[in-house]
Amino acid sequence: AQTxxxxxxxxxVQEAETVxxxxxxxxxxxxxxxxxxxxxxxxxxxxxxxxxxxxQQNATENRxxxxxxxxxxxxxxxxxxxxxxxxxxxxxxxxxxxxxxxxFGEGTQLTVNP
Amino acid sequence: SxxxxxxxxxxxxxxxxxxxxxxxxxxxxxxxxxWYRQAAGRGLQLLFYSVGIGQISSEVPQNLSASRxxxxxxxxxxxxxxxxxxxFYLCAWSLLRGTDTQYFGPGTRLTVL
Numbered sequence: 001a002q003t004x005x006x007x008x009x010x011x012x013v014q015e016a017e018t019v020x021x022x023x024x025x026x027x028x029x030x031x032x033x034x035x036x037x038x039x040x041x042x043x044x045x046x047x048x049x050x051x052x053x054x055x056q057q058n059a060t061e062n063r064x065x066x067x068x069x070x071x072x073x074x075x076x077x078x079x080x081x082x083x084x085x086x087x088x089x090x091x092x093x094x095x096x097x098x099x100x101x102x103x104f105g106e107g108t109q110l111t112v113n114p
Numbered sequence: 115s116x117x118x119x120x121x122x123x124x125x126x127x128x129x130x131x132x133x134x135x136x137x138x139x140x141x142x143x144x145x146x147x148x149w150y151r152q153a154a155g156r157g158l159q160l161l162f163y164s165v166g167i168g169q170i171s172s173e174v175p176q177n178l179s180a181s182r183x184x185x186x187x188x189x190x191x192x193x194x195x196x197x198x199x200x201x202f203y204l205c206a207w208s209l210l211r212g213t214d215t216q217y218f219g220p221g222t223r224l225t226v227l
Contacts, residue, residue, distance in 0.1 A: 045221075101160050
């Protein structure tokens with residue numbers, strides 16, 4: 001079974017600085033997708049970024065980028081120029097290329113200090 | 115554009131009472147639909163998913179059931195709630211084909227007393 005591990009329960013960053021959130025996963029499959037979701041205090045899950053395993057190029061969405069290391073099964077999220085609105089719980093998630101289930105990590109609570 | 119709705123937003127129910135949570139999607143046809151539960155401060159656990167009307171797959175044996183009476187409607191039910199059913203329930207949708215990214219609704223906070 002696939003597992004997703006987020007080893008940092010909490011992280012903090014100064015406003016305008018850069019922070020990296022870690023995620024590792026375990027799978028025997030070659031076709032899969034990885035996601036980062038953000039959950040603000042409202043608790044709605046918001047998609048931040050998505051990466052297809054077959055793509056070597058790291059995904060980027062504005063201030064958010066990933067470092068996808070397929071051999072190491074690592075998928076970290078970098079937030080540049082952190083803003084107060086980035087404060088939230090961040091979840092890493094995995095989906096098999098042949099399935100519908102999303103497997104989530106336990107989350108990292110990000111605090112942004114002014 | 116697609117939107118997903120859930121209601122109620124919050125619910126407080128006594129142990130042993132029935133439950134019905136509703137999820138509807140607008141702006142798309144034949145979506146995959148999902149129910150997740152999130153315990154306080156934890157990750158999400160998939161409960162049910164559906165690829166079409168009347169087609170329900172259960173991921174975790176439990177006190178809950180799901181139904182899909184219409185293409186864009188997904189209902190989570192229980193005949194008798196347990197204390198352990200308390201949590202935050204999220205509905206999500208994805209395209210049956212294509213990118214298959216899951217998009218989440220606003221959630222329902224359920225407290226069982």
